[in-house]
Amino acid sequence: MNRLTRFFTQKVEEGRICGYSLALYKKGQPELLLADGHRTLEPEPLPVLPETLFDLASLTKPLATAYVAAWAVQEGLISLTTPLSAFFPALEEEKKRITLLQLLCHSSGVTPWKPLYAWTKEFPGMVEETLRTPLDAIPGTQVFYSCLNYILVKAILEKVTQKNLPELFKHLFLDRLNLTEPLFCPPQELQRRTSATERGNLYEQGLAMTLYKREIPKREGITWGVVHDGNSYFAGGTAGNSGLFGSAEGVCRLGLEFLPSTATLLKPETLRLFTTNFTPFSKVHRSVGFILKSSQPVPLSPELPPTSFFHLGFTGTSVTLDPEHEQVLAVLMNRVHPTVREPSTTDILKRAQSLLWPPDNV
Secondary structure, eight states: OHHHHHHHHHHHHHTSOSEEEEEEEETTEEEEEEEEEEEEOSSSOEEOOTTOBEEOGGGHIIIIIIHHHHHHHHTTSOOTTOBGGGTOOSOOHHHHTOBHHHHHTTOSOOOSOOOGGGTOSSHHHHHHHHHHSOOSSOTTSOOOOOHHHHHHHHHHHHHHHSSOHHHHHIIIIIIHHTOOOSEESOOGGGGGGBOOOOBTTHHHHHHHHHHHOOOOOOOOSBOOSSOSSHHHHHTTSOOSSSOEEEOHHHHHHHHGGGSTTTOOSSOHHHHGGGTSOSOTTSSSOBOSSOEETTSSSOOSOTTSOTTOEEEEOTTSEEEEEETTTTEEEEEEEEOSSSSOOSSOSHHHHHHHHHHHOSGGGO
16 A cells, blocks of 8 residues: 555645545445544644544535435435425426425536525524525436535435434435444544544635625634534534534445445435436436446446446545445545635546555555
């Protein structure tokens, strides 16, 4: 693994990331674990350790929200074809027939992002503001990756189950698998174990002004041990789109539950929701919660087989799943501390994948 270690060391030295943790599981067993760089630079320099918890950002969508949705479908609590109007009757006509499936695979036409906390700091109010926001496309015709989709999914799941998402996630995943993380809202005593994110919320302030010409509430100091995403932060820790904190090993352990050969909690027909292309009308192929390798342009390293699927998080996190070789790769990088770095870390992830596939390389 010398090439892989040297590659990541170079990216840390270049300043592309301040730290990283990587875990690879193969046939259900840990195969590789690497960690280096800093989990914090401010307020003090602290190293990344294998047990460091990263803000997983949008990995929350597939690993928590989409998983709970798939479970709810399996249990007959809801259908993927259930329209939005079944839960929110007072909708504009164009939004009434948006389905749960369209929300989960980002074909609903709902706008990608909005600083909802500029209008309200309560989750129910965020849902109402999302429902008031004009669509960007006719539902079922285009793929627009949207955090707001998963805010609506969270609201639907909590209506159906009468339980909050973190509680459902803990019951369905952590308790049954005897895991302590990934978790929502890390307690204060775990703060120093987490990887810090941005100084204040300058990035979202810029987006809000550019997209909506609106000032948003400012966050002061280093964001450390609490979620980086503003909507999730003001919603109390998660708005369904973000909020999970976890280690690379923890992410891999959850990832095993999405592969047919290692899953213990969902039925095989339910697992197919995560690998079925529900957006054949788009070059971006989306399943429930994930992006598929069959997308164009190919979002993963060419070495991965066509059945692979994955997801990214804004902070620099990712999970890659390969059912054919029974591999799960978690690459958790921090590109948002102490300020957000551009571009994204997709190129780093692709290079790591190319060094780890095919499995004979490992």
